[in-house]
Amino acid sequence: xxxxxxxxxxxxxxxxxxxxxxxxxxxxxxxxxxxxxxxxxxxxxxxxxxxxxxxxxxxxxxxxxxxxxxxxxxxxxxxxxxxxxxxxxxxxxxxxxxxxxxxxxxxxxxxxxxx
Amino acid sequence: xxxxxxxxxxxxxxxxxxxxxxxxxxxxxxxxxxxxxxxxxxxxxxxxxxxxxxxxxxxxxxxxxxxxxxxxxxxxxxxxxxxxxxxxxxxxxxxxxxxxxxxxxxxxxxxxxx
Numbered sequence: 001x002x003x004x005x006x007x008x009x010x011x012x013x014x015x016x017x018x019x020x021x022x023x024x025x026x027x028x029x030x031x032x033x034x035x036x037x038x039x040x041x042x043x044x045x046x047x048x049x050x051x052x053x054x055x056x057x058x059x060x061x062x063x064x065x066x067x068x069x070x071x072x073x074x075x076x077x078x079x080x081x082x083x084x085x086x087x088x089x090x091x092x093x094x095x096x097x098x099x100x101x102x103x104x105x106x107x108x109x110x111x112x113x114x115x
Numbered sequence: 116x117x118x119x120x121x122x123x124x125x126x127x128x129x130x131x132x133x134x135x136x137x138x139x140x141x142x143x144x145x146x147x148x149x150x151x152x153x154x155x156x157x158x159x160x161x162x163x164x165x166x167x168x169x170x171x172x173x174x175x176x177x178x179x180x181x182x183x184x185x186x187x188x189x190x191x192x193x194x195x196x197x198x199x200x201x202x203x204x205x206x207x208x209x210x211x212x213x214x215x216x217x218x219x220x221x222x223x224x225x226x227x228x229x
Binding site for chain 1: 119129155156157158159160161173207210214215217218220221222
């Protein structure tokens with residue numbers, strides 16, 4: 001049972017345009033959400049996160065939106081750059097002060113930004 | 116700082132063989148984790164450690180053992196490898212267990228079990 005789903009395996013975007021990556025979750029106990037970025041032959045690196053008490057969090061070109069009622073989050077990259085080409089994973093953490101690494105990851109979306 | 120390093124980068128095993136994957140971190144992190152990543156699936160937690168000398172089971176622990184004898188090292192063992200354990204293994208570490216504490220990942224070990 002996939003509790004965190006990224007239904008788009010891949011996304012192709014032109015440089016300078018907006019990239020929108022989507023993620024859906026089913027477990028209402030999740031209350032903290034993260035996006036990780038992964039280049040080939042490297043480990044994932046943390047990109048941005050959002051707590052369930054917020055509906056938006058911005059960090060430079062990256063914005064994460066959370067719609068709790070729809071159990072949906074999205075990552076917007078504006079403007080997209082060729083260096084953003086990577087696999088993007090969303091992850092969710094359950095409620096409670098500590099998570100002990102209990103992150104549930106989605107399957108990942110391959111983003112390709114064309115020059 | 117090297118961050119999180121993993122040894123080896125790639126390994127081929129025959130069914131039934133054993134091996135140990137080594138993870139090392141130089142950030143003085145208390146918490147360490149082992150994940151596996153399979154095609155079409157996200158990373159899944161195998162085992163984790165909340166400090167030197169401690170280990171705990173994650174989501175998919177069967178067929179694996181771990182040890183954390185030193186704070187900076189976290190070992191993942193396969194006693195009798197099976198083809199189902201063909202995967203990419205990632206180690207991660209974090210300063211604390213708080214959910215907003217970033218996990219830092221190693222580059223991964225690609226394991227093929229024939």
